[in-house]
Amino acid sequence: MTVPKVFIVIGPAGSGKTTIAQQAAKEHDAAYLDKDRICGRLVEFALEAAGHDPSDRESNDYYRENVLPLEYGTLMDVAGANLRLGRSVVLDAPFGAYFDVPDYLTRAADEFRWPPSETTVVRVRVPQDVLRQRLALRGLERDRWKLAHWDEYWASYGRLDCTWTGVRFLDLDNEKSLPVHE
Numbered sequence: 001m002t003v004p005k006v007f008i009v010i011g012p013a014g015s016g017k018t019t020i021a022q023q024a025a026k027e028h029d030a031a032y033l034d035k036d037r038i039c040g041r042l043v044e045f046a047l048e049a050a051g052h053d054p055s056d057r058e059s060n061d062y063y064r065e066n067v068l069p070l071e072y073g074t075l076m077d078v079a080g081a082n083l084r085l086g087r088s089v090v091l092d093a094p095f096g097a098y099f100d101v102p103d104y105l106t107r108a109a110d111e112f113r114w115p116p117s118e119t120t121v122v123r124v125r126v127p128q129d130v131l132r133q134r135l136a137l138r139g140l141e142r143d144r145w146k147l148a149h150w151d152e153y154w155a156s157y158g159r160l161d162c163t164w165t166g167v168r169f170l171d172l173d174n175e176k177s178l179p180v181h182e
Contacts, residue, residue, distance in 0.1 A: 004117045005030065005088040006079065008105075008167075010095045011124030012157045013143060014134040016174040020124055021092035028090070031082045035093035038078060039071045055141040058153060068097055073112075080112035088117075099162045106166055119167040123160040124174050131158070 005028060009021040018034065025032035044054035046067050057063045072093070079089045098104040105119060126134075132150060135143045146153040162169070 002086075004083045004086055004115065006083070006114075006117050006119040007088075007090040007122060008095065008119065009090060009092050009122045009124060010160060010162065011126070011174075012094065012096075012131060012154075013146065014131050014138065015124040015126045017092055017094075017124050020122060020172060020174065021090045024122070025090040028088050030088035030090045031079075033075060033078055033082070033089055033091050035071060035075045035091070039074055043067055043071055056145050057142070058145055058157070059149070064097065072098070073108075076108040077112045080109075080114045083114050083117055094157065095162070096157050099160075099164075102163045102165045105164050120170055121162060121164060121167050122170045122172055123162065124172050125160060126174050128154055128158060130175055 007021070007024045007028070007030065009017045009024065011017045021034070022032055024030065043057075043063075047054045047056075047060070047063060050062055052060055052062055057068075072095070075091060075093060079091055082089045108114075109117075131154075132147070135147055146157075
């Protein structure tokens with residue numbers, strides 16, 4: 001039996017993560033796991049039920065402290081279920097909250113019983129002006145805060161200084177024009 005592969009596609013909103021992740025899933029016949037599709041509706045419901053704007057995650061302490069860990073835990077759990085079946089996975093999510101935790105993936109793999117696998121982190125890089133234009137063009141409600149607080153957003157989420165250990169990093173310059181759908 002071959003060792004399953006894990007591809008984690010990271011980058012800020014609008015960088016083209018979804019397009020790249022879907023291409024990788026197709027190329028490697030892997031399960032495509034998009035955090036927003038797996039948890040998005042539940043996250044919006046939870047935020048609204050707690051009295052928060054369902055589209056504001058970046059400036060929302062309640063989201064970051066209570067909902068975000070559940071959201072990523074669910075993603076990693078679903079990945080583990082697929083990996084135990086011998087199925088490679090592609091994870092499509094920003095992961096920015098965990099970049100500064102070197103053993104984040106090791107701990108998640110242990111917690112969610114991932115079998116031995118080969119992990120590649122694909123960092124999707126886009127220049128600041130291109131990213132801002134993409135977010136403005138796609139016109140999503142969830143991008144409103146990002147655009148209104150651009151300097152703060154870019155300083156926090158534009159960087160891809162991921163400190164994870166035990167993985168291979170692949171940098172992808174994605175400045176070319178992509179369809180606006182993430």
